Amino acid sequence: MTTLAPPPTSSPSSGHRAAPPADGGFVARGRRLFTGPAEDPRWTRPALWAILLAATALYAWNITSISGNSFYNAAVYSGTKSWKAFFFGALDSGSFITVDKPPFALWVMGLSARAFGFGAWQLALPMVAVGTGSVALLHRMVKRDFGPVAATVAASALALTPITVAINRDTNPDPILVFLMLLGAAGLLKAVRTGRLMPLVWSAVAIGFAFNTKMMQAYVVLPAFFLVYLWAAHGSLGRRIRHLAVATVALAVSSAWWMVVVDLIPASSRPYIGGSTDNTVWDLVIGYNGFGRIFGATSSVGSAGNGASFGGSAGVHRLFNEIMGGQISWLIPFATIALIAGLILRGRAPRTDARRAALMLWGGWFVLHYLTFALAEGTFHPYYVTAMAPGITALAGAGGVTLYRAFREGSAAMGAPPARAESRAWGRGWVLPAAVAASAAWAIVLLQRVSGSGTLYTVAEIVVGVAGTVAVLGLLAGRFTRREGLIGFAALAAVVALLAGPAAYSVSAATSATNGTNPTAGPSTGGGMGGGPGGSSRTSGTGGRSMGAPPSGGGSAPSGTDTRPSGSETGDSGTGSDRTGGGQAGGGQMGGGGTQVSSAMITYLKKHQDGATWLLAVATDQTASSIILESGQPVISMGGWSGSDNAMTLAKLKSLVKSGKLHYIIVSSDGGQGTNSEIATWVKAHGTAVKSSAYSSGSSSTTSSSTSSASSTSSTSSTGGLYRLDASDVG
Numbered sequence: 013m014t015t016l017a018p019p020p021t022s023s024p025s026s027g028h029r030a031a032p033p034a035d036g037g038f039v040a041r042g043r044r045l046f047t048g049p050a051e052d053p054r055w056t057r058p059a060l061w062a063i064l065l066a067a068t069a070l071y072a073w074n075i076t077s078i079s080g081n082s083f084y085n086a087a088v089y090s091g092t093k094s095w096k097a098f099f100f101g102a103l104d105s106g107s108f109i110t111v112d113k114p115p116f117a118l119w120v121m122g123l124s125a126r127a128f129g130f131g132a133w134q135l136a137l138p139m140v141a142v143g144t145g146s147v148a149l150l151h152r153m154v155k156r157d158f159g160p161v162a163a164t165v166a167a168s169a170l171a172l173t174p175i176t177v178a179i180n181r182d183t184n185p186d187p188i189l190v191f192l193m194l195l196g197a198a199g200l201l202k203a204v205r206t207g208r209l210m211p212l213v214w215s216a217v218a219i220g221f222a223f224n225t226k227m228m229q230a231y232v233v234l235p236a237f238f239l240v241y242l243w244a245a246h247g248s249l250g251r252r253i254r255h256l257a258v259a260t261v262a263l264a265v266s267s268a269w270w271m272v273v274v275d276l277i278p279a280s281s282r283p284y285i286g287g288s289t290d291n292t293v294w295d296l297v298i299g300y301n302g303f304g305r306i307f308g309a310t311s312s313v314g315s316a317g318n319g320a321s322f323g324g325s326a327g328v329h330r331l332f333n334e335i336m337g338g339q340i341s342w343l344i345p346f347a348t349i350a351l352i353a354g355l356i357l358r359g360r361a362p363r364t365d366a367r368r369a370a371l372m373l374w375g376g377w378f379v380l381h382y383l384t385f386a387l388a389e390g391t392f393h394p395y396y397v398t399a400m401a402p403g404i405t406a407l408a409g410a411g412g413v414t415l416y417r418a419f420r421e422g423s424a425a426m427g428a429p430p431a432r433a434e435s436r437a438w439g440r441g442w443v444l445p446a447a448v449a450a451s452a453a454w455a456i457v458l459l460q461r462v463s464g465s466g467t468l469y470t471v472a473e474i475v476v477g478v479a480g481t482v483a484v485l486g487l488l489a490g491r492f493t494r495r496e497g498l499i500g501f502a503a504l505a506a507v508v509a510l511l512a513g514p515a516a517y518s519v520s521a522a523t524s525a526t527n528g529t530n531p532t533a534g535p536s537t538g539g540g541m542g543g544g545p546g547g548s549s550r551t552s553g554t555g556g557r558s559m560g561a562p563p564s565g566g567g568s569a570p571s572g573t574d575t576r577p578s579g580s581e582t583g584d585s586g587t588g589s590d591r592t593g594g595g596q597a598g599g600g601q602m603g604g605g606g607t608q609v610s611s612a613m614i615t616y617l618k619k620h621q622d623g624a625t626w627l628l629a630v631a632t633d634q635t636a637s638s639i640i641l642e643s644g645q646p647v648i649s650m651g652g653w654s655g656s657d658n659a660m661t662l663a664k665l666k667s668l669v670k671s672g673k674l675h676y677i678i679v680s681s682d683g684g685q686g687t688n689s690e691i692a693t694w695v696k697a698h699g700t701a702v703k704s705s706a707y708s709s710g711s712s713s714t715t716s717s718s719t720s721s722a723s724s725t726s727s728t729s730s731t732g733g734l735y736r737l738d739a740s741d742v743g
Contacts, residue, residue, distance in 0.1 A: 056160040060151055060167065067147045067171035070522040071140040071180040078136040079528045080183030083653075084118065086637035087111045088183070089130055090646070091122040098122055100274065102283045103633055106625045106646035106673075109659045111633070112287030112300060114224040114270060117185030135183050142191040143180035147171045149194045150402055153201060157370040158410040165507060166409025173401040174517035174533030175339035175394060181522065182531045185225050186398050192222035193233060194402055197373060200237050204369050207246030209255050216259040220266025227297055229399065232384050236376025244369035271297065284659035286633065286652045291659075321392045322530055330386045331397065337458050338534045340397040340404070342514045344382075346451035347404045350411020351375040353443050357418055370410060377403030394532050408510070412444075416503055419444040419487065420496075445487045448506045452480030455513040465535035472516035479509035609635070609678075613734070614643045616707035617676055620736075621645070625673040629665075631655045631680070648674065651688065662691050670742040676702075677735050698742070699735035 044050075048057030083103075091098035093105040100107060101115030111118070120138045128134045147167050155163030170176065179186050199215030202208075215237070222230035238256060245252050271293040274282060285291050287300040324333040332341050351371065358368035381400030385392065419441050459473040486502025489495075521533035609630075617627050627645035630636050636649035650660035668674040677699070679692040 052160055056155075056164070059160075059164050060148070063151070063164070063167045063171055064144055064148055067144045068140060070171065070177050070518055071143045072136070073181075073522040075133045075136050075140065076131075077525075078132050078181050078183075079525075080132070080135055081528045082641060083111065083529065083633055083637045084121070084183045084185070085135060086640040087115075087118050088121045088125055088135060089640065089644075091115075091118060092125050092130055097283075100283050103286070103636060103649055104626070104640060104646040106648070107283040108626065108646070108648045109284045109633075109652060109657070110286045112296065112653060113185060113226060114293075116221060116224040117188045117226075120188055121183060136181065139180055139183065139187045142187045143176070146187070146191045146194050146402070149191070149198060150406060153194075153198055153370075154406055154409050156201070157367050158413050162409040162413040164409070165412055166405045168507075168511060169343060169405035169408050169514070170401055172511055172514045172518045173340065173398070173405065174342075174514055174521055175531075176398045176401050177518040177521040178339075178526055178531040178533040179395040179398045181526065182395075182528055184395065184531070186395060189222050189225045189230060190399055190402065192218050192225060193230060193399065196222065196233070196237070197377070197402075200241060201366075201370060201373065203255070204241055204245045204364075205366050207251075209258060212241065212255055212259045213262045216263035217266045220263050223267040224270050229396070232380050232399070233377050236373055236380055239376065240369050240373045244364055244366075244372070246364055284652075284657065286649075286657060286659070289658070323392050323394045323396075326387055326389045326392075328386050331382065334461060335532075336394055336397065338462070338513075338517055339394050339532060340401065342455055342458065343404050343408045343451060343510060345454050346447045346510060347378060347407035347411065349443065349447040349450065350407050350415055351378070353418065353447075354407075354411045354414040357414055367410075371407075371414075374403050374406040374410065378407060379403075393530055395530070415444040415447060419491070420499065441491050444506075445484050445491075448480065448487070448509065449484050452476055452483070452506075452509045455480075455509070459513055459516075462535045466520075468516050468520060469535070472512045475512040476509050479505045479512065483509050609639060610708065611642070612707045614639065616702075618643060618645065620675070622675060623672060624675045626668070627676070629660070629674055629677040631678070650691075655688075660688075660691065662694055665691055665694075666742045669737045670739045672739060675736055675738065677737060678733065679735060695735050695737065699737045700741075702734040702736055704733075 046057060046061070047054075048060075087097075087101060087103050090102055090105040094102075094107065096102070097105045097107045098119065099115070101110045101113070101118050103109055103111055120142075121135045124138050125131075125134050128137075147170050150170050151163045151167035154166040176190075196215045196218035199211045199213075199218060203210075203212035203215060219230055219234065219237075241256060242252055245255070247255075274285070275292050275294060279291050285293055285296055288295040289299065323336050324330050330336060331344070351374075354371045355368065355375070358365060358371065361368050378400060381397070381403060385397050385400065421441070455476045456473060459469055459476065462469050463473070483502050483506035486498055486505060490499035490502055517534040520535070521531075526532065614627075621627055625646060626648045627643055628639065629648035629650055630639070631649070631651050632655050633649045633653045636647040639645075639647045648660070651657050652659060665674075665677075677695055679695050
């Protein structure tokens with residue numbers, strides 16, 4: 013049987029340190045923090061620190077210019093102005109409507125902004141921290157079961173996963189989701205090893221907080237969690253079932269508490285739940301962020317376009333296509349082979365074997381996420397797949413060490429009598445070279461797709477080709493000559509070959525501006541919706557005022573305000589919108605009907621706000637969020653992201669106007685349909701149109717870089733545009 017235990021520590025030649033005195037002390041404990049436990053090889057802890065420093069550098073490079081997702085940025089800013097908006101995750105500080113996700117990630121960023129001030133680095137700092145923390149956590153878990161070599165490979169691979177680098181430089185909630193899921197995995201593995209209840213309960217609580225970060229996506233790993241504990245944990249079957257029952261209760265409570273509290277509060281006392289059809293969080297969970305994401309628009313609840321794919325068509329090959337391949341697929345061939353071979357090698361181990369349990373966990377993590385993302389017919393963005401990166405990279409490290417040890421056994425069996433055991437060991441020796449060759453060949457295919465995109469990718473392709481060839485030939489030569497040094501050198505070359513491609517993409521992601529709403533790494537390679545050319549969504553930046561300063565009237569759009577018409581986490585219609593106020597299809601397009609929201613208009617609105625709670629009412633979230641960041645004032649999004657939310661009714665609008673909480677509204681010139689058409693008709697009949705000459709001038713700059721038909725400021729007429737409403741207009 014293949015042995016995965018770490019090398020013995022007694023021999024000085026093994027590279028391990030002598031154990032420190034038993035009494036230790038503060039100095040000794042501080043030294044161990046940087047050098048690691050005495051039983052580890054000398055290089056282990058320094059290598060970990062180097063990986064963590066590299067990860068932090070990638071995630072935090074030029075941190076003051078990280079723009080992030082303006083939708084979430086606006087909600088964070090609003091939360092710094094109002095604790096009510098903070099708790100509900102409202103888009104505006106007046107708490108008219110929430111974002112379409114639970115607020116835990118907003119809370120984390122909001123606390124940072126409250127502590128250090130609102131700005132680019134203050135919002136990016138928590139994401140960098142949890143991204144680096146995820147690398148450290150994965151290293152700890154893999155090292156516990158498979159040793160320091162496996163842990164170092166796994167941590168390096170996670171730190172260099174291209175889409176992970178891209179999303180860790182953003183303000184979408186996914187980095188926090190991944191960190192919480194890893195905490196849950198750590199608790200589960202501890203519960204499996206010890207058979208104790210509390211680690212399992214804390215694992216469930218971590219997944220519950222992950223649910224309050226991104227709802228149903230946090231539950232993708234649960235089948236693997238349940239199966240691993242039920243199969244591999246110590247204790248009788250009855251005890252394991254009881255423990256799982258208790259953990260399920262903890263999961264339900266930690267997941268549902270915010271949802272229950274919000275849904276119990278009367279609708280008149282809280283914001284409208286963005287993305288829902290009936291103003292409840294429950295509807296958001298099972299519809300827009302639940303079955304709608306899996307089955308698309310036909311099963312969506314509260315989404316006008318919950319079928320937009322920004323990563324290519326659904327299918328088992330999606331994650332290998334031209335859009336997704338360079339983001340996540342580099343190590344999938346190696347991880348798949350390592351998973352299958354590892355489970356076979358551990359096949360006769362006891363039921364409670366910790367290493368097999370870990371392989372089952374990471375394999376389940378990888379397979380469940382792969383199937384979910386590949387086959388999902390609902391809204392799909394490339395950066396979702398950062399959640400599957402821990403499974404792939406853990407298998408690359410743990411499975412790689414497993415294959416290496418099996419390879420050495422096969423190598424040692426060469427020339428031995430053809431006994432059955434030796435024959436099996438001899439056969440195992442072919443798996444590692446085959447896995448390295450498959451992944452190296454796939455890396456060259458991926459790099460060929462971006463041939464001509466830059467010297468970085470050309471160099472990476474050469475490195476992969478040379479290192480991959482050296483690795484495979486070295487392994488085969490070492491196998492037949494039984495030279496340990498040659499095998500070790502070839503294994504090191506294999507690591508270089510497998511990580512060179514992801515490293516090139518990661519460096520590109522860290523040093524180039526990205527679309528904050530749909531971040532990707534590397535050059536444009538595909539034609540997905542919502543991006544720039546090829547769907548990459550990479551741009552040269554947004555320019556304008558730094559988000560490090562508090563929002564204020566006037567000036568150009570702040571860095572951190574994504575004004576391009578591109579897809580986003582919440583941009584489910586696939587068409588995007590801009591700062592013109594021109595809403596998306598669905599819900600009446602109340603956003604503007606060709607009225608450009610300029611700096612001059614914002615200045616005019618602030619001057620004539622007359623004590624109103626909200627500066628303006630517009631059609632969609634993306635329009636409102638940009639104005640919030642520019643003006644620093646609450647702005648109403650009447651229709652949520654796509655314009656289809658029933659957040660604003662005519663009765664509610666009249667009430668707000670009559671109470672003096674709202675004076676200005678932008679309506680569409682075509683009116684739209686349904687309730688929104690009713691609102692537009694009433695506003696046009698009772699409001700006072702504000703002509704563009706009242707606020708515009710030849711030198712005023714707009715806060716939009718629009719590519720739509722509203723790219724130039726148009727005069728407002730009685731058929732659509734900006735309107736003023738006062739209490740006297742409500743009869």
